[in-house]
Amino acid sequence: MTLRGAPGETEMELSLARKETVAEGVVRLTLRRPDSGPVPSWEPGAHIDVTVAPGLVRQYSLCGDPADRSALQVAVLREPAGRGGSRAVHDDLAEGDVLPIRGPRNNFRLRPAGRYLFVAGGIGITPLIPMIAAVQAGEADWRLVYGGRSRDSMAFRTELCHAYGDRVTVCPQDETGLLDLDSLLTEPLPGTAVYCCGPAALLAAVEARCAAWPAGSLHVERFTPVQDPGLRTTFEISLASSGRTLTVxxxxxxxxxxxxxxxxxxxxxxxxxCGTCETAVLAGEPEHRDSLLTEEERAACDTMMICVSRSRSSRLVLDL
Structure with a gap:
C-alpha cells in the first residue's frame, strides 16, 4: 500500500517566476527552482502544498505539463470569504518571491478507461487540464463539460476550446444556467470514467446522479471537507513502533x-x-471522516486520515 502522505515527499523552495491573470479572479503561478534545476516529477491529478505566507499552507492542483520539468504551475481563485490563503496569493505574492513547497502528492489519479467524461466547475478545471491532455495523447474518447459563473471567470476556457474544439462544452451560468446534469449523467454509460472537480454543490449533484452507475465509475476531488457527523467518542490509539498508548x-x-x-x-x-497525514492502520476499525478515500479503501480499514477521522472500535493500532 502506498500512502499519499508518506514520509520522504519532496520539500523544497521554488521561486515565483511568473504571476499572471488568466481569468476574472484567477491567477496562474509559475514556480521554478532558483538554481534552474528540474522540478519534481508528477502525474495528472497531482497537487502540491504551498506555503503562501508564514503559517498559511494551501494545496493547489498542478495544471501545467508533466513533461515540462523546468516549472510547476498552479492556478488560484480569489476567495473573499476564505481563510486568507487566496488573498495572500493575489495581493501579496510577487515575482521573485521564494515559496516552500511539499509534494507533489496525487489523490486524484487518472485511471484507465474506455472513455472519459470530465465535469468541471470553476477553478475545478485545474486538475482536469493535464488529464485531458494525457487522454487526448492516448487517443481515448473523451468529453469535457465546463461550467462557471461567466465566460470571463472561466480560466483556460479559450485555450481548451482552441485545442480540442467540439470535445469541450462551455456552460457559463449567466448564459445557460446550471449544468444539465440530468441529461449528462442519468443514463449510465458502460466503460466510462467520470472525473469531476468543483464546488461542493456540484460534486454532491454529480454523486447523486452517478449513484446508479457501475461501482468505481465516478472520481471526484474536493476543495472543502465533507460535513462532520458531529458525534465524537473517546478511544485509544497504540503506536506500533514504540508500544505507546494514548487516549483520544x-x-x-x-x-x-x-x-x-x-x-x-x-x-x-x-x-x-489533502492526504498529507494518511496513516496505516494495523488493527481496529477507523471511522472515516475524510474527503479522499474511496468506498473500497474505506472498507479495507487499513489506512486513515488522522486529522479528522476517528475510531469505531475502542482501540486503533497505528503504524507510527
Missing part, C-alpha cells in the same frame, strides 16, 4: 493527541482534504 478524547483529534504527546507526524490541511 472527544475534544481532540488523533493528530492533535499525537502532537500534544510529542509525536512528529506530517500534516497540512487538517480538514481531511
Amino acid at each position: 478524547t472527544s475534544e481532540h483529534s488523533i493528530l492533535e493527541t499525537l502532537e500534544e504527546a510529542g509525536v512528529a507526524v506530517l500534516s497540512s490541511c487538517r480538514e481531511g482534504t
Whole structure:
C-alpha cells in the first residue's frame, strides 16, 4: 500500500517566476527552482502544498505539463470569504518571491478507461487540464463539460476550446444556467470514467446522479471537507513502533493527541482534504471522516486520515 502522505515527499523552495491573470479572479503561478534545476516529477491529478505566507499552507492542483520539468504551475481563485490563503496569493505574492513547497502528492489519479467524461466547475478545471491532455495523447474518447459563473471567470476556457474544439462544452451560468446534469449523467454509460472537480454543490449533484452507475465509475476531488457527523467518542490509539498508548478524547483529534504527546507526524490541511497525514492502520476499525478515500479503501480499514477521522472500535493500532 502506498500512502499519499508518506514520509520522504519532496520539500523544497521554488521561486515565483511568473504571476499572471488568466481569468476574472484567477491567477496562474509559475514556480521554478532558483538554481534552474528540474522540478519534481508528477502525474495528472497531482497537487502540491504551498506555503503562501508564514503559517498559511494551501494545496493547489498542478495544471501545467508533466513533461515540462523546468516549472510547476498552479492556478488560484480569489476567495473573499476564505481563510486568507487566496488573498495572500493575489495581493501579496510577487515575482521573485521564494515559496516552500511539499509534494507533489496525487489523490486524484487518472485511471484507465474506455472513455472519459470530465465535469468541471470553476477553478475545478485545474486538475482536469493535464488529464485531458494525457487522454487526448492516448487517443481515448473523451468529453469535457465546463461550467462557471461567466465566460470571463472561466480560466483556460479559450485555450481548451482552441485545442480540442467540439470535445469541450462551455456552460457559463449567466448564459445557460446550471449544468444539465440530468441529461449528462442519468443514463449510465458502460466503460466510462467520470472525473469531476468543483464546488461542493456540484460534486454532491454529480454523486447523486452517478449513484446508479457501475461501482468505481465516478472520481471526484474536493476543495472543502465533507460535513462532520458531529458525534465524537473517546478511544485509544497504540503506536506500533514504540508500544505507546494514548487516549483520544472527544475534544481532540488523533493528530492533535499525537502532537500534544510529542509525536512528529506530517500534516497540512487538517480538514481531511489533502492526504498529507494518511496513516496505516494495523488493527481496529477507523471511522472515516475524510474527503479522499474511496468506498473500497474505506472498507479495507487499513489506512486513515488522522486529522479528522476517528475510531469505531475502542482501540486503533497505528503504524507510527
